[in-house]
Amino acid sequence: QQQVKQSPQSLIVQKGGISIINCAYENTAFDYFPWYQQFPGKGPALLIAIRPDVSEKKEGRFTISFNKSAKQFSLHIMDSQPGDSATYFCAASYGGATNKLIFGTGTLLAVQP
Amino acid sequence: EAGVAQSPRYKIIEKRQSVAFWCNPISGHATLYWYQQILGQGPKLLIQFQNNGVVDDSQLPKDRFSAERLKGVDSTLKIQPAKLEDSAVYLCASSFHRKPTYEQYFGPGTRLTVT
Numbered sequence: 001q002q003q004v005k006q007s008p009q010s011l012i013v014q015k016g017g018i019s020i021i022n023c024a025y026e027n028t029a030f031d032y033f034p035w036y037q038q039f040p041g042k043g044p045a046l047l048i049a050i051r052p053d054v055s056e057k058k059e060g061r062f063t064i065s066f067n068k069s070a071k072q073f074s075l076h077i078m079d080s081q082p083g084d085s086a087t088y089f090c091a092a093s094y095g096g097a098t099n100k101l102i103f104g105t106g107t108l109l110a111v112q113p
Numbered sequence: 114e115a116g117v118a119q120s121p122r123y124k125i126i127e128k129r130q131s132v133a134f135w136c137n138p139i140s141g142h143a144t145l146y147w148y149q150q151i152l153g154q155g156p157k158l159l160i161q162f163q164n165n166g167v168v169d170d171s172q173l174p175k176d177r178f179s180a181e182r183l184k185g186v187d188s189t190l191k192i193q194p195a196k197l198e199d200s201a202v203y204l205c206a207s208s209f210h211r212k213p214t215y216e217q218y219f220g221p222g223t224r225l226t227v228t
Contacts, residue, residue, distance in 0.1 A: 004155075006155075041221065042221055042222075043117070043204050043206070043219025043220050043221050043222055044156065044204075044219050045218075045219065046216045046217070089155045089156075091155070099144070099161070099208070099211045099212060099215075099217075100158050100161065100169055101156075101158065101217065103154075103155025103156050103157070104155050105153070105154055105155055106153070106154070106155055
């Protein structure tokens with residue numbers, strides 16, 4: 001119940017294409033769903049986040065789609081660029097006293113020029 | 114503003130040795146986190162501090178891992194004795210507040226190799 005399952009493990013996309021990464025969870029108590037971007041040798045950095053009271057959130061080329069009934073959420077990167085090549089992690093938290101983030105296993109994205 | 118600082122960046126030790134990692138959070142951030150990131154996996158929370166008090170250490174292997182945050186600012190994470198399976202990147206993060214809406218800012222991590 002504490003797991004967040006992420007797919008695919010790796011993804012190759014052509015420049016200008018759409019990158020889609022999917023995550024699924026079991027614990028319905030989760031109420032905060034962020035996506036993190038991590039470049040080699042760096043720590044993860046928050047990219048975009050959503051709460052379950054909305055079905056979609058868009059920030060620039062990045063969009064989160066959230067399906068509460070299916071307990072799934074996904075990251076869409078429009079017009080993918082070589083600079084987007086990184087590892088992406090979805091995460092979930094039920095806030096409360098600890099704000100403990102449960103991370104997915106990560107997706108290595110390579111955007112080919 | 115300056116980010117989360119960690120040192121050392123890399124450490125190689127033999128099993129059964131001890132090691133310590135240091136973290137300096139962003140100024141003014143009350144909440145500090147230590148995560149373990151094993152190769153090919155997402156970060157896993159080891160311990161969370163609110164000021165200098167422990168909020169969550171449920172996944173900290175307390176027989177070998179310890180952490181402290183004296184004076185509510187810097188923090189150290191220690192492993193004694195180290196095992197092969199402790200090889201990982203240890204990430205420190207901080208946030209202004211522990212509520213989820215407050216972003217966690219991560220440092221670059223310390224890559225530990227246990228041989």
